[in-house]
Amino acid sequence: MNIILFTSGTTSASKAVMLSSKNIVSNVQALNSIIKIYPTDRNLAFLPLHHTFGSTGLLFFISNGVTNVFCDGLKYIQKNLQEYHVTVFVTVPLLLEAMNKKILKEIEKQGKTKLIKIVTKVSQFLLKFNIDIRRKVFKSIIDNLGGLRMAVTGAAAIDKTVVENFTNFGIKTVQGYGLTETSPVITAENDENIRYGSVGFPLKDVEIKIFEPNEQGIGEVIAKGPNVMLGYFENEAATKEVLIDGWFHTGDLGYIDSDGFLFITGRKKNVIVMKNGKNIYPEELEVLIANLPYVAENMVFGIPTKDDDLDLAAKIVYNKEYVEDTFGKLSNEELKEKIWQDIKQINKTMPPYKYIRNIIVTDEPMIKTTTQKIKRFEEIKKILQEK
Secondary structure, three states: OOEEEEOOOOOOOOOEEEEOHHHHHHHHHHHHOOOOOOOOOEEEEOOOOOOHHHHHHHHHHHOOOOEEEEOOOHHHHHHHHHHOOOOEEEEOHHHHHHHHHHHHHHHHHOOOHHHHHHHHHHHHHHHOOOOOOHHHHOHHHHHHOOOOOEEEEOOOOOOHHHHHHHHHOOOEEEEEEEOHHHOOEEEEOOOOOOOOOOOOEEOOOOEEEEEOOOOOOOEEEEEEOOOOOOEEOOOHHHHHHHEEOOEEEEEEEEEEOOOOOEEEEEEHHHOEEOOOOOEEOHHHHHHHHHOOOOEEEEEEEEEEOOOOOEEEEEEEEEOHHHHHHHHOOOOHHHHHHHHHHHHHHHHOOOOHHHOEEEEEEEOOOOOEOOOOOEOHHHHHHHHHHHO
């Protein structure tokens, strides 16, 4: 054992994860074989170092001679990107989605939405002939982000349109997947293998399988490799629950497509099981709601009904500044009605059993972990208590 880190505990009590030097070094070496990083790069260290995504990530950059600069806080990220001329940014989906919305709002404000769409189509066409003009034509956007060339995101699901937008601007955006217990990366995209919506391929020497897949091929993601933890500190029972025959059971649900790309559909403990036996993955709906430009964060959950079933509900935290700038002064009732109309449009794209029936609208941030993941069960408990 070399280090103990606590899990983020979004669904249960935090557990102390024991990792060895071999665990961490194997992950750094595997990342070095797929991600091109240069000594001239600058990384903005934003994630907390008591989290493996932050600490292993920092060691990965140090192993490449990269300059690491530290963030002054969430409010100062754009300022830090500019003043330090950051080229690489390891972040979480919530932040990347917020940055994307800010860029699009500024484009719309300047009346350049149509122009950007035309330029994007032209640059995509030229890419087919290996002519890349993206960083020239979108220079003002890139300069606004300090000259950023690459964004790496993980820790939660991200809307694929956000990844597409950043890639179209000439900022390479790759996704990875893993947990504290796997040091942390299990799978990642690389230069040759990018598929929007997926979290890439297993790292070198790491195996993955889908455990007990259903008829759609969705099951629990399990992994084996040198990056898998030694166990939970002084918690043999919890260790035996997740380490079975050398395979680590992640608790995440997903499927592997015919080309070997892994797609995460949700967290096993988050699945909402309806009375008719239908399973709903709240993350699928949350990604769609997150697309609404005024949504800062959201959570989909089930509210018990009188007939022992569940109604789907969404708690939506709106961006107060965006709402006031775009819609002017709205009463709470008017804003809720506006949001409800947008939710009804999302419902139309879904089968009836996935319809959202209730919404809670607020500008108060939700309870989150240090990596900005919503503490779902704490939030649900709070909502039910206030009901």
